[in-house]
Amino acid sequence: MPKTSTEDRAWISEAIRRVDADANRSADTHLHPFPLDMHGIDLYLKDESVHPTGSLKHRLARSLFLYALCNGWVCRDTTIIEASSGSTAVSEAYFARLVDLPFVAVMPASTSPEKIALIEFHGGRCHLIDDPGAVYDEARRLAAECNGHYMDQFTYAERATDWRGNNNIAESIYEQMREERHPIPAWIVVGAGTGGTSATIGRFIRYRRFDTRVGVADPEGSAFLDGWVSDDVGVTTTTPSRIEGIGRMRVEPSFVSGVIDDMVRVPDAASIATMRWVSRVLNRPVGGSTGTNMWAALGVVEKMRQSGETGSVVTLLCDGGERYTHTYYNDTWLEEHGIDISTYATALDELEKTGVLPEVS
Incomplete structure (x- = not known):
């Protein structure tokens, strides 16, 4: 690569100013308590859909x-x-x-x-x-x-974001949790995606010496869970994930397995049923990856309830559902892909009534 010229240095300086100005005029994203009584456990959604480009990926x-x-x-x-x-x-x-x-x-x-x-x-x-x-x-x-x-x-x-702070997503979560009744989350649950979000959050937790554990939700067709279990970055899959944005056919270089405390496989039917259920409860459409995150987070909440724990759990609302009207919100698309969400939808209805998530076989 040739050395940077004086003209290029000036252009780079102006480009950085424009990017910084965009961040400066953008407010932080909201942290919403999920409106459901779950026996002393508080669940929160960090709403990344309000970024100027509508998703968590704006930060990245x-x-x-x-x-x-x-x-x-x-x-x-x-x-x-x-x-x-x-x-x-x-x-x-x-x-x-x-x-x-x-x-x-x-x-x-x-x-x-x-x-x-x-x-x-x-x-x-x-x-x-x-x-x-x-x-x-x-x-x-x-x-x-x-x-x-x-x-x-x-x-x-995993390396472009300053995981020590600088208003990254982890620092924002803890600042916004400061006045809640359980200010230090017991768990933060995210999707795998590139691996960058779990790496940033996990490193920040260790750096600040919090007791929070990091859970990662992985959809069908994604390689991250098997790579984490086997400690093998060479794991691949043969079919792509149907949940856009969080599943990958290989373990990506940005995936830092050492900061993760637990991982769970989320069936596509569970992701889509939960996405639709969350959209109804919040009265706003959310995307498929939010459904994946929420199903995993609800499983964490249920395990905490069964063990008599109280505390807080935070997960991410990654993007809005407007991007998926032709897919996850389309019953014909589900039929074409052989996805039956009815069992998971029934379990979520039961959770809404009782605060207890029944086991789905």
Whole structure:
């Protein structure tokens, strides 16, 4: 890579100012208590859908852009390339336009049309491929072809964010929990995704010496759980996850297994049933990954109840449900994919009545 010129240094300085200004004029996201009596255990949702680009990935995209700019990887004529299942690409398209750079998202052809439309709305271009496992190589190829920069969220998510603080998501959660009756959560439950969120939260917890445990929810078709159990980063799967944004066919480089206290496999039917149930309880649509997180968090709450524990549990509302009207909210789509949510929906109805989550076989 050639040395950075004086003109490029000036451009980078201005780009960083624009990204910082975006953060400065954006309020923090809300922390909502979930309105359900669960026998002395309080459940909270950290609402990441209120970011300017509508998802948790806004934080990641901002960090990735700052990391690439400060490393000198991105200059005034650089085309930004990213491999994504959708939400990160939406957020990166937003930041690319903010600093006047072209953006190309390499994504599976199965990505929801709502996400594709959002990327294009923010000025990005979508490059769709049939094989979800090939997005990484295709992104690298495109970056080399146009002398661009492959942002590579799956490698850099765990290192681009300052896990010691600097208003990362973990610091925000603990600050917002400060006046609650159980201010130090017993558990924080998140999806695997890139691995960056669990790494940031887990490291922050250790750094601040909190007793909170980290739980990670992994959907069907994802490799993270098996890799964590076997302590093998080479684990792969043969079929992609149907829950966009959190399941991967390989253990991504940003996944830091040592900060995780427990993991759980969440069936797709449970994710979608819980997504729809949460949407009804909150009177607002949420996305599929929120359903995955919530099902796992509700399982944690039930185990705490059975053992006589009280305390608080925090999980994430990752994005809004408007992005999934053609998929998870579409009964025809569920039938086409052989997903029957009725058993889980019945269990959630029972939870709502009694505060007890029945076991689902």
